[in-house]
Amino acid sequence: MPHFSTLPTMRSLFLTSALLLCWAGTCHGLTVHDLGRHGRTYPIAERDMAELVRERASKLDLISMRRGLSGDARRFELPREMRVQLPEATETKERPADVSYTLPHDIRDERGHVIYPAGYRFNPLGHVSFAKTVAVVDARRPTQLRWLDRLLKERGRASVLVLVAGGSPFELGERLKTPAYYLLPQIKERLALARVPSLVWEDKARKVMVVREVCVSCTK
Numbered sequence: 652m653p654h655f656s657t658l659p660t661m662r663s664l665f666l667t668s669a670l671l672l673c674w675a676g677t678c679h680g681l682t683v684h685d686l687g688r689h690g691r692t693y694p695i696a697e698r699d700m701a702e703l704v705r706e707r708a709s710k711l712d713l714i715s716m717r718r719g720l721s722g723d724a725r726r727f728e729l730p731r732e733m734r735v736q737l738p739e740a741t742e743t744k745e746r747p748a749d750v751s752y753t754l755p756h757d758i759r760d761e762r763g764h765v766i767y768p769a770g771y772r773f774n775p776l777g778h779v780s781f782a783k784t785v786a787v788v789d790a791r792r793p794t795q796l797r798w799l800d801r802l803l804k805e806r807g808r809a810s811v812l813v814l815v816a817g818g819s820p821f822e823l824g825e826r827l828k829t830p831a832y833y834l835l836p837q838i839k840e841r842l843a844l845a846r847v848p849s850l851v852w853e854d855k856a857r858k859v860m861v862v863r864e865v866c867v868s869c870t871k
Contacts, residue, residue, distance in 0.1 A: 735834045737816045739792065740846040745863035747854065748842045750775060776858040783812045785851035787834055787844060790818025795848045798867045800827055802850075814838070816847050 751774040758767040767773075786802060788795045803811055813831040815823060816839070820831035834844070842851060842862055850863045 729833045733833075733836060735816045735836055735839050737787075737789065737839075737844060737847045739789065739795070739868070740848065740864040740866045741869075743864060743866045743869065745861055747857065747859040748851070748862050749859055750841060774858055776853060776855075776860070780855065781853045781860070783810055783852075785812045785814060787814045787816055787847050787849040787851070788823075789847050790815045790820065790823040790831075792817075794867045796823070796827070798848055798865065803827060803829055816844070 751772045754767055754769055754771045754773070756769045757765045759765055784806060786799055788799050790796065799813065808829045811829070813820070813823070813827075813829060814834040815831055816834040820833055824831040838844075842860060844851075844862065846864045848865050848867060850865060851860055853859075854861050
């Protein structure tokens with residue numbers, strides 16, 4: 652049986668952020684492909700996880716928990732050293748963002764045979780499709796909030812994932828009636844985000860993400 656220990660506060664923050672993204676509907680926008688079988692397989696001795704989750708969920712007061720989570724979320728502040736702030740875009744331009752990952756070391760099976768060698772490049776977009784558009788904004792700038800409001804009305808709130816670089820995502824969410832989350836440093840670095848507002852979406856043909864910086868103050 653696996654052993655679970657108490658997670659440090661910061662690690663818990665990242666896990667919670669991932670769960671919140673799924674709760675917002677991001678996971679429902681993913682299309683997963685079978686990667687095949689690699690190495691020896693073994694029968695599962697533990698209880699089926701889906702069965703266990705259903706059993707535990709049936710015993711929870713989800714309405715009370717969600718009310719409590721909403722209250723906690725309004726009081727939550729990301730540690731100052733982790734907050735991402737980006738300057739406003741002064742021109743509209745777009746570029747591709749390669750999200751491929753290069754293995755730093757060999758991955759071996761139980762016999763020591765190399766399955767994937769160091770230097771192997773893995774592109775998750777070759778196996779998973781990201782259906783949403785990501786909008787990154789500074790929640791303190793009224794012009795960006797007006798731009799975001801128009802975007803949400805045009806594309807539908809369910810199709811846009813809002814990330815905040817500057818200001819409070821919870822205040823923004825209440826104002827525009829849509830879930831919003833902090834832009835984490837790892838996402839900023841992975842997509843090389845430099846200015847806001849930015850739109851990010853998947854180019855399925857090229858299997859890359861596309862980042863468009865939008866100048867909201869430029870004369871059309």
